[in-house]
Amino acid sequence: MAFQPSKSKRHDTKIVGTLNMNSMMDMMTIILLFLLKSYSTSGALATQSESLKLPLSERTTKPKKELNVSVATDFIFLNEVPLMTTNDIDPNVFMIPQLEYKLIEYANQEKQMEIETGKEFTHEVIIQGDKTINFETLFKVMYTCSKSDFYKMRLLTVQSSKIE
Amino acid sequence: MAYKPSMRRSGVGLELELDIKPVMNLMVVLIPLLLAGVEYIKLSIIEIDLPPTQAGAGAGEGEQNPEQEREQRLGLKIAITRDGFTIATASAMMSDESGEGPTVPLNAENDFDYDTLKEKLIDIKKLIIDKKYDFKDRDTAVITAGREIEYQIIINVLDTIQKYTDEEGNIQPLFPQVNFGQIIV
Numbered sequence: 001m002a003f004q005p006s007k008s009k010r011h012d013t014k015i016v017g018t019l020n021m022n023s024m025m026d027m028m029t030i031i032l033l034f035l036l037k038s039y040s041t042s043g044a045l046a047t048q049s050e051s052l053k054l055p056l057s058e059r060t061t062k063p064k065k066e067l068n069v070s071v072a073t074d075f076i077f078l079n080e081v082p083l084m085t086t087n088d089i090d091p092n093v094f095m096i097p098q099l100e101y102k103l104i105e106y107a108n109q110e111k112q113m114e115i116e117t118g119k120e121f122t123h124e125v126i127i128q129g130d131k132t133i134n135f136e137t138l139f140k141v142m143y144t145c146s147k148s149d150f151y152k153m154r155l156l157t158v159q160s161s162k163i164e
Numbered sequence: 165m166a167y168k169p170s171m172r173r174s175g176v177g178l179e180l181e182l183d184i185k186p187v188m189n190l191m192v193v194l195i196p197l198l199l200a201g202v203e204y205i206k207l208s209i210i211e212i213d214l215p216p217t218q219a220g221a222g223a224g225e226g227e228q229n230p231e232q233e234r235e236q237r238l239g240l241k242i243a244i245t246r247d248g249f250t251i252a253t254a255s256a257m258m259s260d261e262s263g264e265g266p267t268v269p270l271n272a273e274n275d276f277d278y279d280t281l282k283e284k285l286i287d288i289k290k291l292i293i294d295k296k297y298d299f300k301d302r303d304t305a306v307i308t309a310g311r312e313i314e315y316q317i318i319i320n321v322l323d324t325i326q327k328y329t330d331e332e333g334n335i336q337p338l339f340p341q342v343n344f345g346q347i348i349v
Contacts, residue, residue: 021184028191035198048205055319059208059326123216126209129315135244136311136347138318142212151214157319159206 051075055131057157063126067106067150069099070128071141078102086137094143103148125150210322212342238299240288240339242281243348244309244321249281251288258284276317278324282338286328289338303337308345 048054051072070077076084076099084098103125110121125145129138145153239254248266251258258267267284271277285305292302305325309318325339 018181021188025184025187025191028188028195031195032191032198035195035202038202038204039198054207055316057208057210057319058323059210061209061211063207063209131314131316131319133315134311135309135313135315135318138315139344139347142344146214149216151216153212153214154209155212155319155322157208157210159208 052128052130053132054128054156054158056160058160059157060159063154063156064124066122066124066126066154067103068126068128069103069141069145071130071133071137073130073132076141078106086133089137089140094140095147096140096144099141099144100148103145103150107149122152123150124152124154126154126156128156210319210342212344214343236298236300238292238297238301238304240301240305241345242305242307242321242325244276244307244313244317245348246310246312248276249321251281251284253288276320278320281321282324282328285325285338289328301341303339304341304343305339306343306345308348310348 049072051074052070068077068079070080071086074086075082076086076096078099083102084096088098089096107121113119114121127138127141127145129141142153145151237254239252241252243250243252243266245266248269250266251268259265260267260269268277268280271280291297292299307318307321322342325342326337327335327340328338330336
């Protein structure tokens, strides 16, 4: 048998609490504005890692998505795919044959696409280099690119207000 | 005849709450979407346009006498070594105040002196403008460096030689077109 409710509880009306969303809305609006301000339409072009830290530069020219040659301290990547180690670069010649072979392959694909679809072959290549790589490695990569039909080189940097 | 008082006068105050659930739903969708496209670091590029290799150097300029062509070239070269910067043109090589060593030696902190390099290049640029020399490569500089020179130093030099601020505070191009020369052994 159920107990009779106490007198004080007998006339209690159920209080329905509503969640106050105003402060949450304020917070969301601020976050939304912040995110809209720092939104990039070009997407992520570079992924920095321990072996690939881009140099700082004062330039403000925005990059576009193109063929990407990354020269890290240990590896050379072509469009994020590891191609060879930096130790494999022949110290006696300027050309890097492994890179040249792949670049010519890409250039031929682009030329074919230009004929078939009319999409212009821009001859542009983005070079991402770690800030500590030496001039010899950089020069060899640039030399190989220029000899493989990618003579418009774009050196990718991180924008800074002042030279380090 | 008096009108009947409106129900609002005697009625209990109705509190209408704004339904913000759809807005919240929109926010919840928008925030992850924008988070995915946020630019945490600002990237930029340095454009280096080399002539196509098929065309060869000096294609289409065959009518000119090589001697005459050399006279009309500035041929500005900046060599970067561990000792500093050496500036040279097609006709002369600049030396430092002592007459030997690089044009711009390392500063007191044993670091590369980008400010002095800029000053020297501004002097060259002003001389070209004042004397009205008609060099074909008046905006071009060729950079060469020792094999061990770090990429960041090359980028710093590229930044330094690109532009300058004149006496009136206007930003002017210095040597915006850059080519790379051979490695200094």
